[in-house]
Amino acid sequence: MHLPADDRESSPRTGYTRAHWEAAADALLAAVEPHATAGGALYQLPGGRASHAGRLSDGLEGYARTLLLAAFRQDENVLGRYAEGLAAGPGGVWPPITDRSQPLVEAASVALALRLTRPLLWDRLDDPVRRRTADWLADALTARPWPCNWELFPVTVAGFLAEIGHRERQARRTIDRGLERIEGWYAGDGWYTDGDGRKFDHYNGWAIHLYTVLHARLADDRELLSRYGARLSRHLADYAHLFGGDGAPMHQGRSLTYRFATAAPLWLGALTGHTPLPPGETRRLASGALRYFLDGGAVDRRGLLPLGWLGRDESVAQAYSGPASPYWASKGFLGLLLPAGHEVWTAREEPGPADRADVVRPLPGPNWLLQSTRSDGVVRLHNHGSEDVRYDPYYTRLAYSTATAPSPSYDNSVFVGGDPGRTGIEPLGVGDGWAASRHTAGGGARVTSVVLARGAAEVRAHLVTGARPGTPVRLTGWAARDGQRAELLPAVGLSGTLTGTTGEGPTLFAALSRLTAEPAPPPPLADLVSVRADGAGVLEVHWATGAPARLRVRLDTAGAGVTVADRDGEDARTRRHAPSGRNRSPRSSA
16 A cells, blocks of 8 residues: 655654545555446455355445445545446345344445435435435334444434435434434443443444434534533543554454444544544544554555454454455544544644553443553553453453453463353442452352552452362463563462462452563563452552552452552542442433
8 A cells, every 4th residue: 555655743653644544545445446346336355254144245345334435535536436336236236124134234334425425426316326225225214233333223324314305204213213222321431332231342432432423413413412422522531542552452342353443433523522632642543543554464465454453364253244344444534524624634643642651540431441551552451341242252351452362272361160251240340550340250150350550560369259169260361472571470379370279268369460562671570569368358469669559459259349448548548349230321421
């Protein structure tokens, strides 16, 4: 991919400007053009893998997701190519939209693109083409979505149909129904679960916030935009911390093959004015993500985005992933809707959170603890509140980072009786430098866990209950890559091989952990923090630097949760969190 020369004056961190984004969009659109079928209604991209929806649906996916990129680019010539596809696809080539079908997903991209480019595309179509297209889209009004972010696909289609007056009453009922459905998934503090349960990942930004906020803006609904915009702004305050100093997004959650779609909520905040981030920081984070993937080989020699993260890697694919699935990365180009004179393009880049200082940040919504270090730009996510409905390595490990990936050998796990399972995760709270949870482990045992972090150092403690005496327990830590250093040292209840056994009652295990990518050898981990047991389920933690230096941690099995108390004087602050119940009411917080 040929890009302009770096501009280190306006973009000292990434070198990227609007011209780089335009060039990248143009190159991606040019590379897919040869793969359009006759008539342009399908884009059959190469790849040995087809999704479970089949080849015809995969071809529609190729059309719809690259059309979305063309819509953000606002190039009349390219949009003309997609106009030809609209003449051939709806009512003919395209598969119908049915319950829980992949065409329902792609209909949302088509509808959003048409809404964003109405004067350039829709208004120039012949009446029969408009009628066939609207009739094909209208099946989304009655198609049943999966109970997750899919609820917003009918909403997105309905928003466009209501605007053009096609089945308007039914469209407005569809909008109301879908928006009401997602309210039950708002967990507060700017975070949604992706359906029932506690599934927190990038879908928050590139799907749920994106569709709700864009719908409110395009519908000119000030009340909705105020509600959803406030949630987006709160989300971005946390979200900005999920990018490493090298631009890498957090390697956690599903559909990672969408890559720089992670930039979408950053641009969305600037587009709507609902963001706490300065314009220069927004561009630094978004451009950093784009550059991370382009420099890392995400685009192959043909100019295409294969399934994968950097290069081709089908381990990040799901059953629904086909050759064109990665082109939801198009969402990352949302910023091109901002004019060239907008301050997000003209301001000088500012450092992101990982560039500025070491940070340990609790995220109450998902019950995560973020830990970043300026020296190496690595961001670590300690997961004490997110899981899929099944055991999934991208949801249920204890920790993730911008520099590592979950390993098949179960990194960041607690093995109880040889079983690394972690289900029924129950958040127990977060606080200043710590996060805690409880989960069901092997053999039905329950594990109460807490992590404390400072700098790059971590203390991980686990209280195992309900296991038979003599049950083996083993801890694992970070799966380091080249140029990284991972450490896991036994502290309480563990041998040098990070194994121990349960006693007659609740048994405490603790270890010191560290992941670093610093080029120089770091100081010994044992010199930074020490721990000792001080009674059943109680730890004394002593940090070598910072305040408070001495902490007392109680892991309570009787239902009180976890208590972390400052031991440095009579004014000690105690933070106690009982196990949480259902998500807070969606109306309790904007």
